[in-house]
Amino acid sequence: MKTYQELLDAVTANEGKTEDVIDPATGELIGKAPVQDIPDLEAAIDKAEAAQKKWAALPDAERSAYLHKAADAIEESAEALAELLSREQGKPLNGPNARFEVGGCVAWLRAAADTPLPKEVLVDDGETYAEMHYRPIGVVGAITPWNWPMMIAIWQIAPSLRMGNTVVAKPAATTALSGLALVAVMNQVLPEGVLNVVTGPGSTVGDALSRHPKIGKVMFTGSTPVGKQIIEASADNITRLTLELGGNDAGIVLPDANPQEIAEGLFWGAFINTGQTCAALKRLYVHDSIYDEVVENLVEFAKNVPMGVGLEEDNVLGPLQNRKQYETVDRLVEAAKASGARVVLGGNPDHDAKGNFYPTTIIADIDPHNDLVVEEQFGPALPVIRYSDLDQVIEWANELEFGLGASVWTSDREKGQELASRIVAGTVWINSHGGLHPMVPFGGAKQSGYGREFGVEGLKAVAEPQVVSG
Numbered sequence: 094m095k096t097y098q099e100l101l102d103a104v105t106a107n108e109g110k111t112e113d114v115i116d117p118a119t120g121e122l123i124g125k126a127p128v129q130d131i132p133d134l135e136a137a138i139d140k141a142e143a144a145q146k147k148w149a150a151l152p153d154a155e156r157s158a159y160l161h162k163a164a165d166a167i168e169e170s171a172e173a174l175a176e177l178l179s180r181e182q183g184k185p186l187n188g189p190n191a192r193f194e195v196g197g198c199v200a201w202l203r204a205a206a207d208t209p210l211p212k213e214v215l216v217d218d219g220e221t222y223a224e225m226h227y228r229p230i231g232v233v234g235a236i237t238p239w240n241w242p243m244m245i246a247i248w249q250i251a252p253s254l255r256m257g258n259t260v261v262a263k264p265a266a267t268t269a270l271s272g273l274a275l276v277a278v279m280n281q282v283l284p285e286g287v288l289n290v291v292t293g294p295g296s297t298v299g300d301a302l303s304r305h306p307k308i309g310k311v312m313f314t315g316s317t318p319v320g321k322q323i324i325e326a327s328a329d330n331i332t333r334l335t336l337e338l339g340g341n342d343a344g345i346v347l348p349d350a351n352p353q354e355i356a357e358g359l360f361w362g363a364f365i366n367t368g369q370t371c372a373a374l375k376r377l378y379v380h381d382s383i384y385d386e387v388v389e390n391l392v393e394f395a396k397n398v399p400m401g402v403g404l405e406e407d408n409v410l411g412p413l414q415n416r417k418q419y420e421t422v423d424r425l426v427e428a429a430k431a432s433g434a435r436v437v438l439g440g441n442p443d444h445d446a447k448g449n450f451y452p453t454t455i456i457a458d459i460d461p462h463n464d465l466v467v468e469e470q471f472g473p474a475l476p477v478i479r480y481s482d483l484d485q486v487i488e489w490a491n492e493l494e495f496g497l498g499a500s501v502w503t504s505d506r507e508k509g510q511e512l513a514s515r516i517v518a519g520t521v522w523i524n525s526h527g528g529l530h531p532m533v534p535f536g537g538a539k540q541s542g543y544g545r546e547f548g549v550e551g552l553k554a555v556a557e558p559q560v561v562s563g
Contacts, residue, residue: 094278100173104273114270117183117412118402118448126269129293131301134261137289138307141232141259144286149229149257153210156255160206162282164199170278171195178243178271179403179411183449188409189365197244198275201547204531205251210552215560222563227556229257230333231309234302236295236323238315239414240369240471242268243275248546249312249335250279250288256556258310262290263299265315267415295319303327310334310555314371317494317540335544335554337536340371340497341469343490344526345512346379347503352386355502355524356394359387362500362526364395364453367410368473369418372498372535374526376466378489381481388457388477392438395453402448412449413472419449422472425465426454429476434459439474461489469495483512491517496538500526519545 094100106127114123148156167174175191184190213225235249242264253260264272269292276290291298299319303311303326310333313323317339327334344362346355362374379387400410413419419442426440439454454474459466465476480486490499499518501509506523513521519537522528529535534545544554 094274094281095170095173097173097176100170100177100274100277101270103277104270112266112269114181116180116448117414118450120447123177123180124270126266126273127292128266129291129298131297133293134291134298134301134305137261137291138232138302138305140286141261141289142307144284145229145231145257145259148254148259148284148287151257153255156257157206159283160202160251160255163279164202164206166278166282167195167199167202167275171199174243174274174278176404177274181270182239182242182268183403183411183414184366185401185403185405185408185411187406189361190409190411191403194241194244198247201244201247201531202251204547205255205552208255208532208549208552210549224561226559226561227256227553228559230555230557231258232307233258233260233555234305234308234311235260235262236299236302236311236313236315237262237264237272239265239268240366240371242271245314246272246275248551249314252546252551253310253312253555254283254287256552258555259287260289261302261308262288263295263302264290264292266292266294299323300326303332304330306330308332312546312555313337317542320542335536335546336542337371337544337546338497338540338542339469339495340373340537340541341375341467341493341495342372342498342500342518342526343516344374344377344500344502345486345490345516346377346383346387347501347505347508347512348380348382349504349508350383350387350502351504352383352390355387356390358525359391359502360394360398362522363475364398364410364473365527367400367413367451368422368475369414369471370527371541372520372527372529374475374500375469375471377475377477378480378486379477381479384477384479388437388455391477392455395438395455398453400450400453410453410473413451414449416449418472419451422451422470422474425468425470426456426474429456429459429463429465432460432463434463434465434476467493487512487515494540497541498522498527498537500524
């Protein structure tokens with residue numbers, strides 16, 4: 094499956110219930126995705142359960158070797174995967190987009206394979222000896238979103254497999270082909286039954302997966318309301334959970350920051366993946382003394398970043414993945430305009446154009462409690478809020494129910510670190526926003542979820558701790 098057509102043929106449904114997959118950039122039909130139901134889910138879970146003990150019995154080094162083989166398989170089909178991802182999700186091939194995402198799948202697989210997890214000696218005082226070990230949980234349900242449908246799947250799949258679990262993956266309905274393609278490529282080298290995938294609506298298949306007594310752990314990335322539904326659905330089974338939920342990340346620019354130097358970092362912090370990222374910069378607070386300069390430099394950079402059809406090599410911003418998200422962004426921008434906020438770039442979509450393109454939009458002089466500020470827009474529209482008092486802006490940054498990420502922009506790193514300690518968020522970046530590393534744990538505070546992914550903490554999160562004493 095090294096070519097796009099081979100990959101598409103392998104995952105396109107030719108029988109049963111199907112759903113048309115439409116390119117969000119052009120409106121063209123890509124193919125048909127299977128729409129599966131509860132019997133398909135039951136079969137996948139049974140298959141995963143049957144394979145789990147044999148998989149867990151393999152030496153750790155052998156499971157790691159399989160992850161490297163899966164990474165090799167992805168590299169061999171990288172261009173085909175990137176093209177399918179670009180067509181279905183909308184993100185361009187270049188920039189921090191489709192090729193970048195497929196490369197991230199490889200990097201995170203290899204990191205999960207190579208991260209050491211030695212036994213931990215807890216006590217050894219001559220009288221008591223105790224060790225901590227990490228055992229497989231069993232079958233992990235991996236429920237993934239449509240914004241980074243391949244890379245986030247790997248964030249869930251790779252550590253789960255490394256720790257001896259088997260996986261049933263449930264991709265988002267609007268990016269089902271991307272999820273199916275990733276699994277199909279990996280299953281060229283993985284043992285039968287170790288990695289399984291079921292497509293279908295979250296309201297049926299996703300809900301049943303969360304409720305299933307044979308699922309020992311659910312990993313979910315998506316909205317906070319759906320995360321709450323998963324908590325309720327899994328409660329009867331005391332299912333272990335890792336939830337990476339909604340974010341409305343704040344960025345605070347201090348008066349000593351250099352407006353010209355930070356413009357590019359601010360842009361990509363906010364507009365990576367056309368703003369469709371949980372940990373994107375979604376509300377920017379700038380000190381009054383440099384406010385106009387920051388806005389001017391940000392606009393100057395943003396207006397030169399090309400947006401268009403993802404398969405055209407020059408583009409680095411694409412459409413919104415679905416019409417529902419387009420309408421959310423449009424509603425929030427229109428409300429901001431009606432309130433008297435100043436549109437300094439964009440805000441003028443062509444509603445009759447093909448595709449879900451919403452122009453890069455920056456809105457200045459906006460009230461700190463406007464809907465565009467307090468609701469997660471999840472798209473290419475950034476509100477820039479003016480502030481003069483540091484205590485006040487920290488209060489604004491912390492007052493929402495979200496706490497996934499945040500950033501501080503300053504010429505004084507020490508000052509930035511001090512301010513970071515006052516912000517309630519799972520990650521606070523200094524002079525950047527949204528950068529992730531496979532060895533650095535990531536997750537949210539407050540209603541942005543709980544649990545951590547990546548690195549040693551991520552491996553432990555998909556395992557059952559067991560103390561061996563004596």
